[in-house]
Amino acid sequence: MKILIAATPLTGHINPLLAVGRAAAARGDDVLVLSDALFREKIEAAGLRFTAYADNGSATFRETGLPAGPExxxxxxxxxFIDPMPGQAEVLRGxxxxxxxxVIVxxxxxxxxxPLLLDAAPRPPIVTVNVSFLFLDRPDHAPVGLGLPPARDRAERIRYAALKAGMDAAFTNPVRAYxxxxxxxxxxxxLPASLPHSIVVLxxxxxxxxxxxFEYDYGTLPPGLRFIGLLQPPTPPAPLPDWWPDLEAANAAGKPVVLVTQGTLANADFGELVEPALAALADRDDRLVLATTGGRPVAALRGPIPANTRVASFLPFRDLLPRVSVLVTNGGYGSVSQALAAGVPIVSAGLTEDKAEVNARVGWSGAGINLATNAPSPDDLREAVTRVLTxxxxxxxxxxxQAAFASRDAMxxxxxxxxxxxxxxxxxxxxAGLAVPLARSA
Structure with a gap:
């Protein structure tokens, strides 16, 4: 079988699809991965064929001239994501x-x-693998993106509807029109609906x-939607840090282990989460604190590293999380999913990208505490970690x-x-959401 994988050039988007590609190739499928040339080496190192399109830095674009907000x-x-769409579609057709x-994955x-899904021209079947929370339109009229838990009563539904009207005017409708x-x-x-909803149903x-x-009740779900459990990304080919024996010793002694991460995208300023978390836990000799800089140099952390803290640029989460007592995260969907699949409770703090929604689910599910801010104080982090541990x-x-994840084999x-x-x-x-099979030629 020939499988074409199309991946947005972001580490958190590439990794799950890379796992799919490796599994398909291992059983003999011919797998070709389409992404930006920045990921050529990583994809070819996984033994997969690669072809590039020019993303021109779109996926990592940040608007520096405006404050945080809908605009x-x-x-x-x-x-x-939208500006690259025509070029991506042209490459796909070629x-x-x-x-x-x-099949296209x-x-x-x-x-x-x-564009392929909306075109009447024949095409291969298309499977979309989500890399974030389920962004269907909600039956309680809450706007997607603000991180609101399910409405508890009529008054809350009315309030959500008013917020949605504002969000539709400022974000959802302009994005759909664009x-x-x-x-x-x-x-x-x-599009047949809002862009997020269309991405799910088409x-x-x-x-x-x-x-x-770990998801809200949306009522009747689209017929093509399947929950598959954890899509485990491949473990990076990197040696264990030299402090790994300290972790093993902490586990043997029953000492709590706290893991801190800002992921691989929203980690330009470690003063948002990693540094205040290390400061919050610096005086706790009874806890071992681990931190990852998500690929950035460890030297990017400002100030001295506390005596109870160990840091690495990358950490093998698959091996590490079963040894961890609590994860402190800004809410990357992959990290949160891996933690929950390992039964690790969470302290989350992040509002950018999809993080408000991911972190709202952390709090709603009862598996952790959502601090609902981009800049938690050391005091708030200290209190939240203590609560989750005790x-x-x-x-x-x-x-x-964890038991629910274990019951599903995503791959x-x-x-x-x-x-x-x-x-x-x-x-x-x-x-919308309908595809008519074409008769195969004899």
């Missing part, structure tokens, strides 16, 4: 003609698949890498989610979905 987030989203893939923010304008220039129809299958217990309900709830689910769609052959889009 800044709208401009960033448009520049990062690869379909040249490579004749049986795309990350959820690789929007170059949308996307529709790009689609119109390609001679294609507009593909032939939409795979959500979590368990239902109040058993957080670990109990994280343990329940098997993905490969089964790919096989099922490949057997159906080429399809023709027949409307």
């Amino acid at each position: 800044r987030y709208r401009r960033e989203f448009q520049r990062r 690869l379909i003609a040249d490579e004749a893939p049986d 795309a990350g959820s923010l690789f929007l170059g698949v949308l 996307t529709d304008g790009e689609l119109a220039r390609l001679g294609l129809p507009p 593909p032939d299958l939409f795979l959500q890498p979590t368990v239902p217990g 109040e058993p309900t957080f670990r109990q709830r994280a343990g329940a989610l 098997a689910g993905i490969l089964t979905a790919v096989d099922d769609l490949a057997r159906s052959g080429p399809v023709r889009s027949g409307g």
Whole structure:
């Protein structure tokens, strides 16, 4: 089978799809990965074929001329994900003609698949693998993006509806109109719903890498949506840090281990989370604190490293998380999912990108504490970590989610979905969320 993987050039987006590609290649499939040339070495090191499109720094674009708020987030989203869409679609069409893939597997923010999904022309089946929270429109009328838990009563639903009207005017509707304008220039129809909702309902299958217990109740779900559990990213080929024996000693002694991370994207300023977290826990000799700089140099941390702290640029989360007592994170979806799959409770603090929504689910699920800020104080972090370590309900709830994750084999689910769609052959889009199989030639 020939599989074309289309990945947004961000580490947190590449890694899950790289895991899919390696699993497919291991069973004999011919896998070609499309992303920016920055990831060529990483993808080819995984034994996969690679082809590039020019992202031109879109995925990492940051708007520095505006304060945090809807206008800044709208401009960033448009520049990062919508502006590359026409070029991505053109490259995809060329690869379909040249490579004749049986299935396309795309990350959820690789929007170059949308023109194919809205076009009436024949195409391969398309599977979208989400890399974030489930961003369907909500039945309680809460706006997507503000990090609001499910409404508890009618008064809250009314308040949410008012907030949604404001969010629609400032962000959702302009983003949809901007996307529709790009689609119109390609001679294609507009989106059937808001952009986030359309991303979920248009593909032939939409795979959500979590368990239902970490998602809100959306009522009737789209027919192509499947919860698949944890999509474990590959472990980086890096040696264990030289302080690893300190971790083993802490585990043997029953000493709590706190892991701190700002991920690989929103880590330009460690003063937002990592540094205040290290300061908050610096005087606790009864705890071992671990921190990762997400690929940045360890020297980027300002000030002396506390005596109870060990730092590394990268850490192997698959090996590390079973040894950790609590994760302190700004809310990267991959890190949160890996922690919960390992039964690790969480202290979260982050509002940028998708983090307000991810962290709201941390608090709502009962598996941790959401501080709901980009800049938590050392005092707040100290109190939250202490609560998560001493109040058993957080670990109990994280343990329940761990059991739910353990009951689902994400990779098997993905490969089964790919096989099922490949057997159906080429399809023709027949409307939002509908695809009509085409008869195979004899």
